[in-house]
Structures are given as structure tokens and as C-alpha cells.
Amino acid sequence: MEAWFIQHFLNPTMAMGGAALVASPIIIHLINRLRFRRIRFAAMEFLLQSQQRNRRRVLIEQLLLLLLRILIVLALVALIARLILDPRELSLVRGVQAHHVVVLDDSGSMRERGGDHTAFENAVEVVRKLVSEGTRHPGTLQFSLILASEPEQPLFTQREINQSLLQEVEIKLENLRCTHRAVSLLPALESAAKLLTEQRGQIRHVHVVSDYRVVDWETPDPIVSLVKSLEQAGTTVNFVRTVEQSHPNLAITELTGDTQIAASGVPVRLTVRVQNFSDTAAKDVRLQVSQDGTRLPLTIAFDEVPADASVEREFDVTFAEPGKHGVVVSLQRPDSLDADNARYLALDVSLLNRVLIIDGDPGAEESSYLVDALAADPSITGYAPVVESVEYLRQRPLDEFQSIFLINVANLPPDALVPLEEFVSGGGGLAWYLGDQVNASFYNEALYRDGRGLFGLKLASAPAELPRDDEASPAPDLVLSDHPIFRVFSGQENPYIDAARVYRYFPPAEDWERDDQRRGDGVQTIARLRNGDPLFLTHRFGRGRVVSCTTTCGPSWNNLALYASFVVMQLELQKFIARPDRALPQRTVGEPIRIELDPAEYTEEVQFAIPDPAGVRVLRQKAVPKSVRAEQPGGSDDDVESASVDLVAELRDTDQPGIYRVQLMTVDQLPVERWLAYNVPLRESRLKVVPLSDLRTKLADTAAHVQPAGELQWLEGKPAGQDVRNVLLGLLLVLLLSEQALAYRLSYHSS
Structure with missing residues (x-):
């Protein structure tokens, strides 16, 4: 009830006190009835008969007279307390004891520019105007200001509004900058509620100044619940919009690439994604690329970015020197939100990416095929492979390498296995190729370890042949997934996959579950043979990636290394397992x-x-x-x-x-x-605004006010309720005349 008086009267305290005066006509009426004395005289029976005939009429006339007097009191109270039928006309900055708490949204979307001002600048103007209007009533108003980005550290707390505070607020607001972050209004509202909890005996207002984006109001229940609790405590909540409609917005939402394998002098493939958050398509979108602060002679052009959709493009950047570098991709034409028009990427470029190859049978020279694939020309691939024996794992540190390949290794001594596990667990990449030197029992016991080790499957005791009958079974030997390693084999009528042959491989043990989902050990089969047995598998070990192949690296068990596709596949494999900690955060x-x-x-x-x-x-x-x-x-x-x-x-x-x-x-x-x-966060690029009617619908269960953008009547102190006062004056005159006429009629007059 208190909240209703605050919302509908300029002088709510007087209205609440005046409401009690409604009882005065009733009390006077009852007192007058007690003043009659009982006197018996000769004509009593005649009078009693007359009273019985006129009793109902007299009672109705007396009740009408009483009602008129009650309405006169109500009309006087409404006039003096200044009734406002539409609370939106009410100036919240009034000359009564009140505390105004402002929650100021400073999230990234408030940087949207519409015309000459941003949404945040409009919000700052609202705060400035509120304090300025408050100075017209010195000694009565208190002011607090809470930023949505810093809910626990209010800029102002319970400060008396006066000229001194206005000057201080002016300076603070002049230096205040909107953040680029995604922040929620709920913690700031909770902070405001906490600030007002201990205050009683004065009027309390919370003003939420924000842009009210759809993405922030998809689940309004927590805010609505908090507003209800504030209103139950006698606090008026006022939602002030700073943006009436959103504007078209393009954003660069992603800039990624193979940064973990970047090497000097070698083109680094990067991918940029542009998203259109508008309802209409964007035409002729152009991006510019800068490297270490210098704009490159490179323009990325899109003829069209469809409405509410994204497009992406790959491009290459070359770094002449090793070391740390920065790349920025930005829109050539600015739009309503500048903050998301650029994307930043930091890279740590190596002189060369070192790869360790452990060859278990150097005489077979299978490792030479891998060396040629990775570094036939290091200036093009950026790799520097080193071929060593198993002893190297025991004697030298491994952290300098991007990844390690083990080719046809029979077994590993414990003092070689431990540093290898530490290397992979710390983020290094590992790839296995098998061969005739492999000891299957060692792999199962020390490397597979029931799915917890460095190898991806449990092997059969001996390798097996993959027979081929082109007439009965003309299908390719390889059944590949869409994994990036096998990108070279993708596409219809790809000649590489038809030419690929696997003659010999290590099948899995009979008791090893072939279904990845049922096995549940985190190992994923990414390529199979035409008989269904696994050919390539991958899994995580700590922070590193492991790829296990059940056939050889060279052409002794297959012909994969004899085709150009082998080079691309090995480069993609190396890219996949390369240690991620070389990519900067x-x-x-x-x-x-x-x-x-x-x-x-x-x-x-x-x-x-x-x-x-x-x-x-x-x-x-x-x-x-x-x-x-x-x-x-x-x-x-x-x-x-x-x-x-x-x-x-x-x-x-x-x-x-x-x-x-x-x-x-x-x-x-x-x-x-x-x-x-x-x-910047992607969330703040979604600028679609909640329509005014929808916002009021979301808050329909509360008594909160919603102020349209750009309208400051609620705080400017403009005359509110003037039409109501004119009606009340006319009504009061009619009531007074009616009361006098009826009272005269019901009173006694001598002839």
C-alpha cells in the first residue's frame, strides 16, 4: 500500500495521513445521532406512524449526505497531496526525503552509437540530469551510483545531493569510460537492494539505466523476482532505456589459425570469421590486415554477408623473423559498434619447428619417408626433423620438440618411457607407426595399459595380411572419417583414396572392444580398413594428443608413402598433434x-x-x-x-x-x-533491443516503471497531473454544492 501512495502522489506522506480523515464525517454523523433525547408526548403514536412510513427515504438521504461529505474529504486530500493517475508522469526527484540509487549499465553493447551519441553517453546524461534536478531540493535527497561492472564498489554511496556533489559527479562522469565486457545487471541490482536494506523511514528509488538488449532479457525471472522483493520493501524501481532501436552491426568474431606451428619465412594459414547481427544483408564487406602495427597490402573481400549469418575466409601471413608477433584484422568501414570491428591474435614464431623421430629399425629407412614429407624444403614447411634411436629418449630433454614420432619401435626401457609420458602429458604430441620389430605384448602391457597409456589399442600377438579381391571386393582399402588429418582424401572421385593400398597391419586383440562408445576409454577411431579393423586412432594423454597407426610409415606394409597425398597427410598429422602451449593465449x-x-x-x-x-x-x-x-x-x-x-x-x-x-x-x-x-565478447555484439511493449510485458507482474529512451519528464519536474487537478477542482465544487443542497433539504426550517 505504501508503494502505491509513493507512485501516485507527489506528497505521499500527506496522502497517507489524509486518508485517515475519511473517518471524520462518519464519526461526526454517529455523534450527532447520540445527541437526541427521548421525550414522550401526546402525539407520539401519530409521529411513530409517520416515521415508519418515511424511514427508508430518510436513511437513504442521510447516507447520501454522509457519502458526499466523505467524497469532499477525499477530493481535498487528493488535491493537497497532488494525485497522479499515471505514475509515468510523476517526477521522481521531489522535495521529500528520498534516496535515489542509480544502477548504470556499462557493458560493451552500451558503446553502440546512434547518431551523435552512444548509448552510454545517453545513460551518463540521465545520471547527470537526475543529480542536477535533485539540487533544486537541497537537504532532502540522497544519491548512490553503482556500475554494473563493479557492483561491489559503488562510485557514490548515500551522498546528499547539493551543488558540491553535482560538481563532483560532473568530474566523475566526464572521466567515466564504458567497458568492453559482458556484464549482468543482476549483481548490481542485488548490491542496490543490500544498500537499501537498512534504510527505513524515507522514500527509496532504484533507477536502472540500460540499453535492454534481447540477449540480456531472454531469462528475466531473476530480475523480476528481485524487483518484487524491492517493491515489497517499499522501493520504487524505475527502468530507464537509453536506446529505442538497434542499428546494423557487423563483427569480426573469430581469428584463428595454425599458430602453434608458426615458423619464420613460412606462410601461416589464418582464418577470419565475420558475422552479421542485422536483419538485412551487408554488401561489399572488406577487411584489412595489420602485422605488428603495419598494414599489409592485403584486402579480404566478401561480396555479401547474409542477414543473421557468418562467413569466413582463409589467408596467409608470413613473418620474416622469429619471435613474438601480433596480427589485427579489422573492418575497413566502421559501423554502429566499433569495439567488435577488430580481432587480435598473438603468435610466437619459431625459427623452425623441431620434430623428433625415433626409428626402431634404421636399416629399413622408413623414417626417411617421414623426413621427406615434413622437411623436403624446411623453408616451405617450417619443420626440422631429427632422427634418433631410442637411447635419445633416455639421455636428452624433450621439451624443445613440437612432437615425437615412434616408427617400428620394439619396446621402450622404463627410463625412456617415463620422460616420454611426461612430454606428452605436458602437451607434446606423439604419433606411432608399427612394423615387424614391434613387440605386441610390451605394447599391451606397458603402452596400452587398458586404455590409460600412450598407445591407442590392444594389439593381437602378430600382424595380419589384408587380402584384396578387386572383383569380389572392389572398395578402397581405407574407410576415413572427416578428421582434418585426412583432408587430402576428401571430395568425390578422389584418386588418392582409390589408389591407397594396405597389405599388412596389426589387428586388434580379439578381446578388445571395437566400438568406441561401448569401450568408453576416450580413444577415437578416425580411420578403418575395409574389413572394419582400426587403422588410425587418436586420444588424449594429459594435455597432449596421441595418434596410433596400425601399419607402417614406409612402403613395406602399404603404398601410402608412394603418393603425394602422404606428404599432405603427414603435415596435417603434425599440425594436429603439435603441442598447444606454443600457441599464445x-x-x-x-x-x-x-x-x-x-x-x-x-x-x-x-x-x-x-x-x-x-x-x-x-x-x-x-x-x-x-x-x-x-x-x-x-x-x-x-x-x-x-x-x-x-x-x-x-x-x-x-x-x-x-x-x-x-x-x-x-x-x-x-x-x-x-x-x-x-x-571483446561475442555476446555484446548482439544489439537487438527489447521493444518497449515487450519489456513492459516482462515486468507486468511488478509495479516498476519503464521510461522510453530520450524522455526525461520523469525527472525534469515538469507539471504532472494538471488535468487531474482541474477535474478534482470541478468535482469538489459540485460535491460542495450538492452537500449544501442536500443538507438544507434534510434540515428543519420553521415556516
């Missing part, structure tokens, strides 16, 4: 950068190079011990993944998209850089 704006340092290797000095529209900002920090980090605000030992790390540095200011560079210093005073690419 791609993150979403807002995610903090945590640097974990071993003090035995690095000093405590950390330098962050932060992208900025005006250039690059440099921030220097000193890494602190974990115990100190946990004591700092927002710090926790949980932030550190490894218990062996003793020093931690953190950067939370990662809102700007771009490439962040972190420079460390080793104890030998050698600089080490780490690069990270930050991009």
Missing part, C-alpha cells in the same frame, strides 16, 4: 592476467604493456609472495595454480581489447616477454 576482455614466478628463475620485477586508444600504457609491479597476495583485497591462494610458485603478479585492468605484453626479468638479467591477445 587468447582471452576475453576483463579476465585478469596472473603471472606466477619461480624466484629461483625470475626477479620480482614485472612490467605490463597495456594497449590504449592513445598508445601503450606501461605499468610496473613487484611480484609478491603468495601469502602476501592472499592478504590483499581480492587475493587468494586459489589464484595460484601451482603450489611450487612463490611469487605472483596480477593485472586486473584488462578491459581494452588488444595485445598485452608482460616483460619479466630472469635472475641473469635477461628479459623474457609473454604476449596475450584480448578480444
